[in-house]
Amino acid sequence: xxxxxxxxxxxxxxxxxxxxxxxxxxxxxxxxxxxxxxxxxxxxxxxxxxxxxxxxxxxxxxxxxxxxxxxxxxxxxxxxxxxxxxxxxxxxxxxxxxxxxxxxxxxxxxxxxxxxxxxxxxxxxxxxxxxxxxxxxxxxxxxxxxxxxxxxxxxxxxxxxxxxxxxxxxxxxxxxxxxxxxxxxxxxxxxxxxxxxxxxxxxxxxxxxxxxxxxxxxxxxxxxxxxxxxxxxxxxxxxxxxxxxxxxxxxxxxxxxxxxxxxxxxxxxxxxxxxxxxxxxxxxxxxxxxxxxxxxxxxxxxxxxxxxxxxxxxxxxxxxxxxxxxxxxxxxxxxxxxxxxxxxxxxxxx
Amino acid sequence: xxxxxxxxxxxxxxxxxxxxxxxxxxxxxxxxxxxxxxxxxxxxxxxxxxxxxxxxxxxxxxxxxxxxxxxxxxxxxxxxxxxxxxxxxxxxxxxxxxxxxxxxxxxxxxxxxxxxxxxxxxxxxxxxxxxxxxxxxxxxxxxxxxxxxxxxxxxxxxxxxxxxxxxxxxxxxxxxxxxxxxxxxxxxxxxxxxxxxxxxxxxxxxxxxxxxxxxxxxxxxxxxxxxxxxxxxxxxxxxxxxxxxxxxxxxxxxxxxxxxxxxxxx
Numbered sequence: 001x002x003x004x005x006x007x008x009x010x011x012x013x014x015x016x017x018x019x020x021x022x023x024x025x026x027x028x029x030x031x032x033x034x035x036x037x038x039x040x041x042x043x044x045x046x047x048x049x050x051x052x053x054x055x056x057x058x059x060x061x062x063x064x065x066x067x068x069x070x071x072x073x074x075x076x077x078x079x080x081x082x083x084x085x086x087x088x089x090x091x092x093x094x095x096x097x098x099x100x101x102x103x104x105x106x107x108x109x110x111x112x113x114x115x116x117x118x119x120x121x122x123x124x125x126x127x128x129x130x131x132x133x134x135x136x137x138x139x140x141x142x143x144x145x146x147x148x149x150x151x152x153x154x155x156x157x158x159x160x161x162x163x164x165x166x167x168x169x170x171x172x173x174x175x176x177x178x179x180x181x182x183x184x185x186x187x188x189x190x191x192x193x194x195x196x197x198x199x200x201x202x203x204x205x206x207x208x209x210x211x212x213x214x215x216x217x218x219x220x221x222x223x224x225x226x227x228x229x230x231x232x233x234x235x236x237x238x239x240x241x242x243x244x245x246x247x248x249x250x251x252x253x254x255x256x257x258x259x260x261x262x263x264x265x266x267x268x269x270x271x272x273x274x275x276x277x278x279x280x281x282x283x284x285x286x287x288x289x290x291x292x293x294x295x296x297x298x299x300x301x302x303x304x305x306x307x308x309x310x311x312x313x314x315x316x317x318x319x320x321x322x323x324x325x326x327x328x329x330x331x332x333x334x335x336x337x338x339x340x341x342x343x344x345x346x347x348x349x350x
Numbered sequence: 351x352x353x354x355x356x357x358x359x360x361x362x363x364x365x366x367x368x369x370x371x372x373x374x375x376x377x378x379x380x381x382x383x384x385x386x387x388x389x390x391x392x393x394x395x396x397x398x399x400x401x402x403x404x405x406x407x408x409x410x411x412x413x414x415x416x417x418x419x420x421x422x423x424x425x426x427x428x429x430x431x432x433x434x435x436x437x438x439x440x441x442x443x444x445x446x447x448x449x450x451x452x453x454x455x456x457x458x459x460x461x462x463x464x465x466x467x468x469x470x471x472x473x474x475x476x477x478x479x480x481x482x483x484x485x486x487x488x489x490x491x492x493x494x495x496x497x498x499x500x501x502x503x504x505x506x507x508x509x510x511x512x513x514x515x516x517x518x519x520x521x522x523x524x525x526x527x528x529x530x531x532x533x534x535x536x537x538x539x540x541x542x543x544x545x546x547x548x549x550x551x552x553x554x555x556x557x558x559x560x561x562x563x564x565x566x567x568x569x570x571x572x573x574x575x576x577x578x579x580x581x582x583x584x585x586x587x588x589x590x591x592x593x594x595x596x597x598x599x600x601x602x603x604x605x606x607x608x609x610x611x612x613x614x615x616x
Binding site for chain 2: 043046047048073074075076077079080081083087089090091100101104105148149152
């Protein structure tokens with residue numbers, strides 16, 4: 001049992017290309033910045049927007065196949081969605097919201113309400129069935145939306161930013177219970193989010209989507225260790241460079257160069273953790289092989305560690321302590337010497 | 351409260367004075383009507399069989415016109431709000447036309463379409479032996495023509511304001527498009543549906559020009575309340591005033607019932 005989706009879809013300026021396989025019983029999170037095409041991807045899988053080219057197959061059932069002119073309507077797909085702001089029907093109470101899908105799929109009114117009550121109890125809201133959506137807290141609305149989606153017993157569960165509409169406290173509380181509920185769901189689980197914490201807390205595998213393309217896929221560890229895009233590097237908080245390797249050197253854009261123990265050959269990524277970047281007011285003498293001068297362009301002084309962004313040919317972020325910053329008067333800006341030991345640079349093929 | 355006071359203070363006195371004149375323009379005729387009606391024997395005027403017949407016919411015709419407007423106007427509003435097609439602007443203009451068209455012109459236009467020698471009328475007569483002009487169904491048609499735009503416009507605006515993602519959510523839960531419409535869309539726009547139907551009914555109730563032109567002025571058949579008022583003013587002015595008062599009270603009742611709806615969109 002699995003979801004196989006390979007398709008292309010353009011909406012406005014978004015050009016989405018996707019090739020995705022998700023096995024039942026595992027949760028995959030599609031992580032990406034706003035506008036990457038995450039919501040469009042979910043809408044396409046739900047059948048709400050037709051794909052232009054490609055196939056979507058769920059458990060050997062073809063949901064979309066443009067070559068064979070197959071498009072299964074949303075209401076005929078074994079797919080349920082937990083929408084971003086939950087989209088509970090405002091004119092129905094919590095119980096009838098959950099019963100809605102069951103009624104549409106042919107259950108009698110009594111039976112639907114009975115099963116809806118069970119689902120509400122399962123998400124811990126057995127006593128809130130009579131509440132109208134506007135009377136529910138954000139966390140309760142999220143759980144009602146989840147119960148409503150699960151009640152129709154879909155084969156594929158799609159979640160659009162399931163926790164991002166909630167405040168910080170509620171989000172932390174719900175992350176665990178959502179993870180438990182997802183783990184108990186036997187079908188295919190796919191969620192999209194822009195929040196890496198949410199992605200890693202809920203999913204075993206991540207797919208990074210940028211500008212409609214998958215730029216990286218793998219376990220959270222694989223992705224954070226070897227980021228393959230500026231977006232991921234930014235999320236992880238490391239400096240990422242892309243260049244061409246030659247022996248112990250990596251040629252970057254412009255005339256810049258990094259020295260490493262062994263670069264291999266071809267196009268490579270190089271990652272430098274901000275902790276491994278040292279700053280000096282005078283030219284340093286010592287073992288670091290990478291030394292250059294750069295202007296300070298920005299300071300992030302939140303928290304105990306200070307992040308200093310340097311410009312120039314090799315834009316890089318350094319992390320220093322507050323006393324170090326004060327001693328070197330780094331807060332006044334100006335030019336500094338930057339040094340990085342070759343052994344601190346992680347290199348992998350692009 | 352401070353903000354509200356500040357805003358009140360910002361209105362120039364001249365504007366307030368002119369506004370008072372404007373309000374008086376609306377208020378004085380009503381007061382005049384009440385003043386004259388107070389001097390007449392209301393019971394006698396209302397008790398006359400002619401008044402009863404006209405009142406009864408008006409209710410039947412206006413309610414029928416409202417029913418027709420809902421049945422025809424609902425899909426029309428839906429198409430105008432949701433469908434993307436060439437000529438949508440033209441269709442919307444066409445739907446709005448009766449609001450700005452002089453009702454008499456509307457009546458003449460109806461005759462050219464549904465009259466005995468009209469575009470569709472002659473065919474209706476030949477094929478089914480149906481003729482609409484100067485009949486009660488004709489009065490209903492004329493009222494529908496004039497009143498339906500109020501329903502369509504109100505409902506179309508409401509449909510536009512519905513969060514279509516709620517309808518998407520319903521579809522992913524297994525609802526067919528008609529079920530979505532019945533169980534999600536209609537409940538969401540219910541207040542506007544009621545407001546649109548009430549406006550439409552009030553407009554149909556007061557319809558004069560198109561009705562008298564297309565359906566004529568036959569007591570018991572096409573002589574609705576506004577027509578009876580017009581006729582009574584010639585023969586029995588007191589009865590005319592009392593019947594006018596009845597129309598006024600009915601219209602006012604609709605407005606009061608809708609006052610929460612008209613102020614805010616949807």
